Amino acid sequence: MNFTQLKCFIKAVDNSSFTIAAERLNFSQSAVSKNIKDLENTVGVTLINRAHHRISLTNAGRYFYHVARNVVDDMDYTVAYLQNQKNNTETLLRVGVCDTPLEQKVLPIFLRKLRKSDSELNVQFVFVLKNSIGELLNHHVDVCIIARDDVDIVPDVQFESLISGHFVVACPEDSALAKKELVTLNDLRDKNIFLIDPNSSLNVQIQYQNLLIQDMGTQNVKFVQDYMTMDIYVKAGWGYGILPNFIADYQANGASYIPVDYHEISPYGVAYMDSFNNKAVLEKISKALKSAIREVVPLKNKS
Structure with a gap:
Protein backbone atom coordinates (compact mmCIF):
# COMPACT_ATOMS: atom_id res chain seq x y z
CA MET A 1 0.00 0.00 0.00
CA ASN A 2 1.33 3.44 -0.88
CA PHE A 3 0.22 7.06 -0.82
CA THR A 4 -0.46 7.15 -4.59
CA GLN A 5 -2.90 4.26 -4.27
CA LEU A 6 -4.73 6.04 -1.47
CA LYS A 7 -4.97 9.28 -3.45
CA CYS A 8 -6.32 7.44 -6.50
CA PHE A 9 -8.93 5.73 -4.35
CA ILE A 10 -9.99 8.98 -2.63
CA LYS A 11 -10.19 10.95 -5.90
CA ALA A 12 -12.21 8.22 -7.62
CA VAL A 13 -14.70 8.08 -4.75
CA ASP A 14 -14.97 11.84 -4.36
CA ASN A 15 -15.68 12.27 -8.07
CA SER A 16 -17.61 9.01 -8.62
CA SER A 17 -15.45 8.46 -11.67
CA PHE A 18 -12.08 6.95 -12.61
CA THR A 19 -11.94 9.31 -15.59
CA ILE A 20 -12.37 12.50 -13.54
CA ALA A 21 -9.96 11.19 -10.89
CA ALA A 22 -7.35 10.64 -13.60
CA GLU A 23 -7.83 14.20 -14.88
CA ARG A 24 -7.53 15.69 -11.38
CA LEU A 25 -4.37 13.67 -10.65
CA ASN A 26 -2.89 14.12 -14.13
CA PHE A 27 -2.76 10.32 -14.51
CA SER A 28 -4.08 8.03 -17.20
CA GLN A 29 -7.36 6.27 -16.42
CA SER A 30 -5.62 2.90 -16.59
CA ALA A 31 -3.06 4.08 -14.01
CA VAL A 32 -5.84 5.09 -11.60
CA SER A 33 -7.63 1.76 -12.10
CA LYS A 34 -4.43 -0.21 -11.57
CA ASN A 35 -3.53 1.69 -8.39
CA ILE A 36 -6.96 1.04 -6.92
CA LYS A 37 -6.85 -2.63 -7.94
CA ASP A 38 -3.39 -2.98 -6.35
CA LEU A 39 -4.77 -1.35 -3.20
CA GLU A 40 -7.66 -3.84 -3.09
CA ASN A 41 -5.21 -6.71 -3.54
CA THR A 42 -3.13 -5.39 -0.64
CA VAL A 43 -6.05 -5.07 1.80
CA GLY A 44 -7.62 -8.30 0.52
CA VAL A 45 -11.17 -6.97 -0.06
CA THR A 46 -13.11 -5.23 -2.81
CA LEU A 47 -13.47 -1.54 -2.00
CA ILE A 48 -15.32 -0.28 -5.07
CA ASN A 49 -18.21 -1.78 -7.00
CA ARG A 50 -17.67 -1.33 -10.73
CA ALA A 51 -21.01 -1.83 -12.49
CA HIS A 52 -22.62 -0.11 -15.49
CA HIS A 53 -19.81 2.42 -15.69
CA ARG A 54 -20.72 3.78 -12.27
CA ILE A 55 -18.72 3.27 -9.10
CA SER A 56 -19.96 2.85 -5.57
CA LEU A 57 -18.38 1.77 -2.30
CA THR A 58 -18.76 -1.64 -0.76
CA ASN A 59 -19.32 -1.84 3.01
CA ALA A 60 -15.60 -2.41 3.44
CA GLY A 61 -14.94 0.49 1.07
CA ARG A 62 -17.06 2.88 3.13
CA TYR A 63 -15.10 2.01 6.25
CA PHE A 64 -11.76 2.22 4.46
CA TYR A 65 -12.65 5.55 2.82
CA HIS A 66 -12.90 7.34 6.18
CA VAL A 67 -9.53 5.93 7.30
CA ALA A 68 -7.86 6.74 3.97
CA ARG A 69 -9.40 10.22 3.91
CA ASN A 70 -7.80 11.06 7.27
CA VAL A 71 -4.43 9.67 6.16
CA VAL A 72 -4.43 11.65 2.91
CA ASP A 73 -5.62 14.85 4.61
CA ASP A 74 -2.98 14.51 7.34
CA MET A 75 -0.25 14.03 4.75
CA ASP A 76 -1.46 16.96 2.62
CA TYR A 77 -1.60 19.25 5.65
CA THR A 78 1.85 18.13 6.78
CA VAL A 79 3.47 18.59 3.38
CA ALA A 80 1.90 22.03 2.91
CA TYR A 81 2.97 23.11 6.37
CA LEU A 82 6.58 21.94 5.95
CA GLN A 83 6.87 23.49 2.51
CA ASN A 84 5.60 26.76 3.87
CA GLN A 85 8.05 26.65 6.76
CA LYS A 86 10.92 26.02 4.35
CA ASN A 87 10.05 28.45 1.59
CA GLY A 165 -23.11 33.55 24.78
CA HIS A 166 -26.89 34.00 24.75
CA PHE A 167 -29.78 33.53 22.33
CA VAL A 168 -31.05 36.29 20.07
CA VAL A 169 -34.24 36.47 18.04
CA ALA A 170 -34.01 37.37 14.37
CA CYS A 171 -37.03 39.60 13.73
CA PRO A 172 -38.40 41.30 10.61
CA GLU A 173 -37.49 44.98 10.98
CA ASP A 174 -41.12 46.06 10.91
CA SER A 175 -42.29 43.55 13.55
CA ALA A 176 -43.40 44.43 17.07
CA LEU A 177 -40.65 42.29 18.62
CA ALA A 178 -37.98 44.25 16.74
CA LYS A 179 -38.87 47.28 18.85
CA LYS A 180 -38.25 45.50 22.17
CA GLU A 181 -35.02 45.66 24.17
CA LEU A 182 -35.49 42.08 25.41
CA VAL A 183 -37.70 39.26 24.14
CA THR A 184 -39.22 36.71 26.54
CA LEU A 185 -40.27 33.14 25.81
CA ASN A 186 -43.87 34.22 26.32
CA ASP A 187 -43.43 36.72 23.49
CA LEU A 188 -42.53 33.79 21.23
CA ARG A 189 -44.98 31.07 22.25
CA ASP A 190 -47.59 31.70 19.54
CA LYS A 191 -45.13 32.68 16.86
CA ASN A 192 -43.64 30.62 14.04
CA ILE A 193 -40.08 29.86 15.16
CA PHE A 194 -37.23 28.80 12.89
CA LEU A 195 -34.26 26.86 14.28
CA ILE A 196 -31.23 25.49 12.46
CA ASP A 197 -31.43 21.77 11.66
CA PRO A 198 -29.29 19.97 14.31
CA ASN A 199 -27.63 17.90 11.56
CA SER A 200 -26.09 21.03 10.05
CA SER A 201 -25.57 23.11 13.17
CA LEU A 202 -22.81 24.05 15.57
CA ASN A 203 -22.56 21.61 18.49
CA VAL A 204 -23.34 24.36 21.00
CA GLN A 205 -26.48 25.29 19.13
CA ILE A 206 -27.71 21.69 19.14
CA GLN A 207 -27.36 21.40 22.91
CA TYR A 208 -29.06 24.66 23.77
CA GLN A 209 -31.72 24.38 21.09
CA ASN A 210 -32.83 21.16 22.78
CA LEU A 211 -33.21 22.99 26.10
CA LEU A 212 -35.07 25.80 24.38
CA ILE A 213 -37.47 23.36 22.72
CA GLN A 214 -38.13 21.70 26.08
CA ASP A 215 -39.14 25.06 27.52
CA MET A 216 -41.15 26.26 24.52
CA GLY A 217 -42.55 23.07 23.03
CA THR A 218 -42.41 22.04 19.37
CA GLN A 219 -45.83 23.12 18.11
CA ASN A 220 -44.66 26.16 16.16
CA VAL A 221 -41.02 25.16 15.58
CA LYS A 222 -39.70 24.54 12.07
CA PHE A 223 -36.13 23.48 11.23
CA VAL A 224 -34.18 25.00 8.34
CA GLN A 225 -30.92 23.83 6.80
CA ASP A 226 -28.76 26.90 7.28
CA TYR A 227 -28.53 30.51 8.40
CA MET A 228 -29.24 31.88 4.93
CA THR A 229 -32.57 30.01 4.77
CA MET A 230 -33.52 31.28 8.22
CA ASP A 231 -32.66 34.81 7.10
CA ILE A 232 -34.91 34.52 4.04
CA TYR A 233 -37.91 33.34 6.05
CA VAL A 234 -37.44 36.03 8.69
CA LYS A 235 -37.08 38.88 6.20
CA ALA A 236 -40.16 37.59 4.35
CA GLY A 237 -42.17 37.89 7.58
CA TRP A 238 -42.89 34.17 7.91
CA GLY A 239 -41.68 33.95 11.50
CA TYR A 240 -38.77 34.50 13.85
CA GLY A 241 -35.39 32.82 14.02
CA ILE A 242 -33.61 31.90 17.25
CA LEU A 243 -29.84 31.53 17.21
CA PRO A 244 -26.74 32.19 19.34
CA ASN A 245 -25.60 35.81 19.40
CA PHE A 246 -22.15 34.82 18.11
CA ILE A 247 -23.63 33.62 14.81
CA ALA A 248 -25.91 36.50 13.85
CA ASP A 249 -25.18 39.09 11.16
CA TYR A 250 -25.94 42.35 12.97
CA GLN A 251 -25.33 44.44 9.86
CA ALA A 252 -27.93 42.62 7.76
CA ASN A 253 -30.66 44.72 6.16
CA GLY A 254 -34.26 43.74 6.77
CA ALA A 255 -33.75 41.97 10.11
CA SER A 256 -33.06 42.94 13.72
CA TYR A 257 -31.48 40.77 16.40
CA ILE A 258 -32.94 41.16 19.89
CA PRO A 259 -31.57 39.35 23.00
CA VAL A 260 -33.78 36.66 24.53
CA ASP A 261 -34.49 36.65 28.27
CA TYR A 262 -33.05 33.16 28.74
CA HIS A 263 -30.08 31.62 30.50
CA GLU A 264 -26.60 32.13 29.09
CA ILE A 265 -25.14 29.64 26.66
CA SER A 266 -21.55 28.73 25.90
Whole structure:
Protein backbone atom coordinates (compact mmCIF):
# COMPACT_ATOMS: atom_id res chain seq x y z
CA MET A 1 0.00 0.00 0.00
CA ASN A 2 1.33 3.44 -0.88
CA PHE A 3 0.22 7.06 -0.82
CA THR A 4 -0.46 7.15 -4.59
CA GLN A 5 -2.90 4.26 -4.27
CA LEU A 6 -4.73 6.04 -1.47
CA LYS A 7 -4.97 9.28 -3.45
CA CYS A 8 -6.32 7.44 -6.50
CA PHE A 9 -8.93 5.73 -4.35
CA ILE A 10 -9.99 8.98 -2.63
CA LYS A 11 -10.19 10.95 -5.90
CA ALA A 12 -12.21 8.22 -7.62
CA VAL A 13 -14.70 8.08 -4.75
CA ASP A 14 -14.97 11.84 -4.36
CA ASN A 15 -15.68 12.27 -8.07
CA SER A 16 -17.61 9.01 -8.62
CA SER A 17 -15.45 8.46 -11.67
CA PHE A 18 -12.08 6.95 -12.61
CA THR A 19 -11.94 9.31 -15.59
CA ILE A 20 -12.37 12.50 -13.54
CA ALA A 21 -9.96 11.19 -10.89
CA ALA A 22 -7.35 10.64 -13.60
CA GLU A 23 -7.83 14.20 -14.88
CA ARG A 24 -7.53 15.69 -11.38
CA LEU A 25 -4.37 13.67 -10.65
CA ASN A 26 -2.89 14.12 -14.13
CA PHE A 27 -2.76 10.32 -14.51
CA SER A 28 -4.08 8.03 -17.20
CA GLN A 29 -7.36 6.27 -16.42
CA SER A 30 -5.62 2.90 -16.59
CA ALA A 31 -3.06 4.08 -14.01
CA VAL A 32 -5.84 5.09 -11.60
CA SER A 33 -7.63 1.76 -12.10
CA LYS A 34 -4.43 -0.21 -11.57
CA ASN A 35 -3.53 1.69 -8.39
CA ILE A 36 -6.96 1.04 -6.92
CA LYS A 37 -6.85 -2.63 -7.94
CA ASP A 38 -3.39 -2.98 -6.35
CA LEU A 39 -4.77 -1.35 -3.20
CA GLU A 40 -7.66 -3.84 -3.09
CA ASN A 41 -5.21 -6.71 -3.54
CA THR A 42 -3.13 -5.39 -0.64
CA VAL A 43 -6.05 -5.07 1.80
CA GLY A 44 -7.62 -8.30 0.52
CA VAL A 45 -11.17 -6.97 -0.06
CA THR A 46 -13.11 -5.23 -2.81
CA LEU A 47 -13.47 -1.54 -2.00
CA ILE A 48 -15.32 -0.28 -5.07
CA ASN A 49 -18.21 -1.78 -7.00
CA ARG A 50 -17.67 -1.33 -10.73
CA ALA A 51 -21.01 -1.83 -12.49
CA HIS A 52 -22.62 -0.11 -15.49
CA HIS A 53 -19.81 2.42 -15.69
CA ARG A 54 -20.72 3.78 -12.27
CA ILE A 55 -18.72 3.27 -9.10
CA SER A 56 -19.96 2.85 -5.57
CA LEU A 57 -18.38 1.77 -2.30
CA THR A 58 -18.76 -1.64 -0.76
CA ASN A 59 -19.32 -1.84 3.01
CA ALA A 60 -15.60 -2.41 3.44
CA GLY A 61 -14.94 0.49 1.07
CA ARG A 62 -17.06 2.88 3.13
CA TYR A 63 -15.10 2.01 6.25
CA PHE A 64 -11.76 2.22 4.46
CA TYR A 65 -12.65 5.55 2.82
CA HIS A 66 -12.90 7.34 6.18
CA VAL A 67 -9.53 5.93 7.30
CA ALA A 68 -7.86 6.74 3.97
CA ARG A 69 -9.40 10.22 3.91
CA ASN A 70 -7.80 11.06 7.27
CA VAL A 71 -4.43 9.67 6.16
CA VAL A 72 -4.43 11.65 2.91
CA ASP A 73 -5.62 14.85 4.61
CA ASP A 74 -2.98 14.51 7.34
CA MET A 75 -0.25 14.03 4.75
CA ASP A 76 -1.46 16.96 2.62
CA TYR A 77 -1.60 19.25 5.65
CA THR A 78 1.85 18.13 6.78
CA VAL A 79 3.47 18.59 3.38
CA ALA A 80 1.90 22.03 2.91
CA TYR A 81 2.97 23.11 6.37
CA LEU A 82 6.58 21.94 5.95
CA GLN A 83 6.87 23.49 2.51
CA ASN A 84 5.60 26.76 3.87
CA GLN A 85 8.05 26.65 6.76
CA LYS A 86 10.92 26.02 4.35
CA ASN A 87 10.05 28.45 1.59
CA ASN A 88 8.30 31.29 3.38
CA THR A 89 9.87 33.79 5.71
CA GLU A 90 6.40 34.58 7.08
CA THR A 91 4.95 32.77 10.08
CA LEU A 92 2.08 30.52 8.97
CA LEU A 93 -1.03 30.75 11.16
CA ARG A 94 -3.85 28.29 10.37
CA VAL A 95 -7.16 29.49 11.79
CA GLY A 96 -10.15 27.14 12.09
CA VAL A 97 -13.48 28.84 11.34
CA CYS A 98 -17.13 27.78 11.00
CA ASP A 99 -18.14 30.28 8.28
CA THR A 100 -21.01 31.79 10.27
CA PRO A 101 -22.61 35.10 9.19
CA LEU A 102 -20.83 36.88 12.04
CA GLU A 103 -17.45 35.46 11.01
CA GLN A 104 -18.02 36.61 7.43
CA LYS A 105 -18.30 40.17 8.77
CA VAL A 106 -15.62 39.98 11.47
CA LEU A 107 -12.80 38.08 9.75
CA PRO A 108 -11.95 40.61 7.00
CA ILE A 109 -11.69 43.32 9.69
CA PHE A 110 -9.64 40.94 11.84
CA LEU A 111 -7.23 40.30 8.96
CA ARG A 112 -6.72 44.00 8.31
CA LYS A 113 -5.98 44.67 11.96
CA LEU A 114 -3.69 41.65 12.27
CA ARG A 115 -1.71 42.70 9.20
CA LYS A 116 -1.11 46.12 10.75
CA SER A 117 0.21 44.55 13.96
CA ASP A 118 2.34 41.84 12.31
CA SER A 119 3.18 41.88 8.61
CA GLU A 120 5.11 38.59 8.98
CA LEU A 121 1.97 36.54 9.68
CA ASN A 122 0.56 34.45 6.82
CA VAL A 123 -3.02 33.54 7.82
CA GLN A 124 -4.82 30.57 6.28
CA PHE A 125 -8.46 29.83 7.13
CA VAL A 126 -9.64 26.21 7.45
CA PHE A 127 -13.36 25.33 7.50
CA VAL A 128 -13.91 23.17 10.62
CA LEU A 129 -17.65 23.18 11.28
CA LYS A 130 -18.06 19.40 11.47
CA ASN A 131 -14.82 18.57 13.29
CA SER A 132 -13.41 21.66 14.99
CA ILE A 133 -11.70 19.90 17.88
CA GLY A 134 -10.41 17.07 15.70
CA GLU A 135 -8.75 19.59 13.41
CA LEU A 136 -7.12 21.25 16.43
CA LEU A 137 -5.97 18.01 18.06
CA ASN A 138 -4.58 16.72 14.76
CA HIS A 139 -2.66 19.99 14.31
CA HIS A 140 -4.46 20.81 11.08
CA VAL A 141 -5.09 24.26 12.57
CA ASP A 142 -3.19 26.31 15.14
CA VAL A 143 -6.22 28.05 16.64
CA CYS A 144 -9.99 27.63 16.33
CA ILE A 145 -12.64 30.33 16.61
CA ILE A 146 -15.45 28.32 18.19
CA ALA A 147 -17.82 27.98 21.16
CA ARG A 148 -16.32 26.85 24.46
CA ASP A 149 -18.57 23.78 24.82
CA ASP A 150 -16.67 22.18 21.96
CA VAL A 151 -13.45 22.20 23.98
CA ASP A 152 -14.57 21.81 27.61
CA ILE A 153 -14.07 18.05 27.73
CA VAL A 154 -10.76 18.02 25.88
CA PRO A 155 -7.52 18.11 27.91
CA ASP A 156 -4.56 20.24 26.83
CA VAL A 157 -6.79 22.80 25.08
CA GLN A 158 -6.95 26.40 26.25
CA PHE A 159 -9.85 28.78 25.57
CA GLU A 160 -10.10 32.56 25.65
CA SER A 161 -13.62 34.00 25.57
CA LEU A 162 -14.42 36.79 23.11
CA ILE A 163 -18.22 37.02 23.40
CA SER A 164 -20.50 35.88 26.24
CA GLY A 165 -23.11 33.55 24.78
CA HIS A 166 -26.89 34.00 24.75
CA PHE A 167 -29.78 33.53 22.33
CA VAL A 168 -31.05 36.29 20.07
CA VAL A 169 -34.24 36.47 18.04
CA ALA A 170 -34.01 37.37 14.37
CA CYS A 171 -37.03 39.60 13.73
CA PRO A 172 -38.40 41.30 10.61
CA GLU A 173 -37.49 44.98 10.98
CA ASP A 174 -41.12 46.06 10.91
CA SER A 175 -42.29 43.55 13.55
CA ALA A 176 -43.40 44.43 17.07
CA LEU A 177 -40.65 42.29 18.62
CA ALA A 178 -37.98 44.25 16.74
CA LYS A 179 -38.87 47.28 18.85
CA LYS A 180 -38.25 45.50 22.17
CA GLU A 181 -35.02 45.66 24.17
CA LEU A 182 -35.49 42.08 25.41
CA VAL A 183 -37.70 39.26 24.14
CA THR A 184 -39.22 36.71 26.54
CA LEU A 185 -40.27 33.14 25.81
CA ASN A 186 -43.87 34.22 26.32
CA ASP A 187 -43.43 36.72 23.49
CA LEU A 188 -42.53 33.79 21.23
CA ARG A 189 -44.98 31.07 22.25
CA ASP A 190 -47.59 31.70 19.54
CA LYS A 191 -45.13 32.68 16.86
CA ASN A 192 -43.64 30.62 14.04
CA ILE A 193 -40.08 29.86 15.16
CA PHE A 194 -37.23 28.80 12.89
CA LEU A 195 -34.26 26.86 14.28
CA ILE A 196 -31.23 25.49 12.46
CA ASP A 197 -31.43 21.77 11.66
CA PRO A 198 -29.29 19.97 14.31
CA ASN A 199 -27.63 17.90 11.56
CA SER A 200 -26.09 21.03 10.05
CA SER A 201 -25.57 23.11 13.17
CA LEU A 202 -22.81 24.05 15.57
CA ASN A 203 -22.56 21.61 18.49
CA VAL A 204 -23.34 24.36 21.00
CA GLN A 205 -26.48 25.29 19.13
CA ILE A 206 -27.71 21.69 19.14
CA GLN A 207 -27.36 21.40 22.91
CA TYR A 208 -29.06 24.66 23.77
CA GLN A 209 -31.72 24.38 21.09
CA ASN A 210 -32.83 21.16 22.78
CA LEU A 211 -33.21 22.99 26.10
CA LEU A 212 -35.07 25.80 24.38
CA ILE A 213 -37.47 23.36 22.72
CA GLN A 214 -38.13 21.70 26.08
CA ASP A 215 -39.14 25.06 27.52
CA MET A 216 -41.15 26.26 24.52
CA GLY A 217 -42.55 23.07 23.03
CA THR A 218 -42.41 22.04 19.37
CA GLN A 219 -45.83 23.12 18.11
CA ASN A 220 -44.66 26.16 16.16
CA VAL A 221 -41.02 25.16 15.58
CA LYS A 222 -39.70 24.54 12.07
CA PHE A 223 -36.13 23.48 11.23
CA VAL A 224 -34.18 25.00 8.34
CA GLN A 225 -30.92 23.83 6.80
CA ASP A 226 -28.76 26.90 7.28
CA TYR A 227 -28.53 30.51 8.40
CA MET A 228 -29.24 31.88 4.93
CA THR A 229 -32.57 30.01 4.77
CA MET A 230 -33.52 31.28 8.22
CA ASP A 231 -32.66 34.81 7.10
CA ILE A 232 -34.91 34.52 4.04
CA TYR A 233 -37.91 33.34 6.05
CA VAL A 234 -37.44 36.03 8.69
CA LYS A 235 -37.08 38.88 6.20
CA ALA A 236 -40.16 37.59 4.35
CA GLY A 237 -42.17 37.89 7.58
CA TRP A 238 -42.89 34.17 7.91
CA GLY A 239 -41.68 33.95 11.50
CA TYR A 240 -38.77 34.50 13.85
CA GLY A 241 -35.39 32.82 14.02
CA ILE A 242 -33.61 31.90 17.25
CA LEU A 243 -29.84 31.53 17.21
CA PRO A 244 -26.74 32.19 19.34
CA ASN A 245 -25.60 35.81 19.40
CA PHE A 246 -22.15 34.82 18.11
CA ILE A 247 -23.63 33.62 14.81
CA ALA A 248 -25.91 36.50 13.85
CA ASP A 249 -25.18 39.09 11.16
CA TYR A 250 -25.94 42.35 12.97
CA GLN A 251 -25.33 44.44 9.86
CA ALA A 252 -27.93 42.62 7.76
CA ASN A 253 -30.66 44.72 6.16
CA GLY A 254 -34.26 43.74 6.77
CA ALA A 255 -33.75 41.97 10.11
CA SER A 256 -33.06 42.94 13.72
CA TYR A 257 -31.48 40.77 16.40
CA ILE A 258 -32.94 41.16 19.89
CA PRO A 259 -31.57 39.35 23.00
CA VAL A 260 -33.78 36.66 24.53
CA ASP A 261 -34.49 36.65 28.27
CA TYR A 262 -33.05 33.16 28.74
CA HIS A 263 -30.08 31.62 30.50
CA GLU A 264 -26.60 32.13 29.09
CA ILE A 265 -25.14 29.64 26.66
CA SER A 266 -21.55 28.73 25.90
CA PRO A 267 -19.28 31.72 25.12
CA TYR A 268 -17.51 32.14 21.81
CA GLY A 269 -13.79 32.61 21.53
CA VAL A 270 -10.37 31.27 20.55
CA ALA A 271 -9.20 27.72 21.37
CA TYR A 272 -5.63 26.49 21.04
CA MET A 273 -3.44 23.64 22.25
CA ASP A 274 -1.15 23.98 25.27
CA SER A 275 1.69 23.16 22.88
CA PHE A 276 1.07 26.36 20.88
CA ASN A 277 3.81 28.36 22.53
CA ASN A 278 3.90 31.57 20.49
CA LYS A 279 2.25 33.74 23.12
CA ALA A 280 3.02 36.94 21.23
CA VAL A 281 1.01 35.72 18.22
CA LEU A 282 -1.87 34.65 20.50
CA GLU A 283 -2.00 38.12 22.03
CA LYS A 284 -2.13 39.71 18.58
CA ILE A 285 -4.89 37.33 17.46
CA SER A 286 -6.97 38.03 20.54
CA LYS A 287 -6.50 41.79 20.34
CA ALA A 288 -7.36 41.94 16.63
CA LEU A 289 -10.46 39.73 17.04
CA LYS A 290 -11.78 41.70 20.01
CA SER A 291 -11.30 44.95 18.13
CA ALA A 292 -13.03 43.56 15.02
CA ILE A 293 -15.95 42.24 17.07
CA ARG A 294 -16.43 45.65 18.69
CA GLU A 295 -16.97 47.11 15.23
CA VAL A 296 -19.60 44.54 14.25
CA VAL A 297 -21.50 43.33 17.34
CA PRO A 298 -23.79 45.73 19.27
CA LEU A 299 -22.83 46.11 22.93
CA LYS A 300 -26.09 44.51 24.16
CA ASN A 301 -25.24 41.32 22.26
CA LYS A 302 -21.70 40.96 23.61
CA SER A 303 -22.44 40.73 27.32
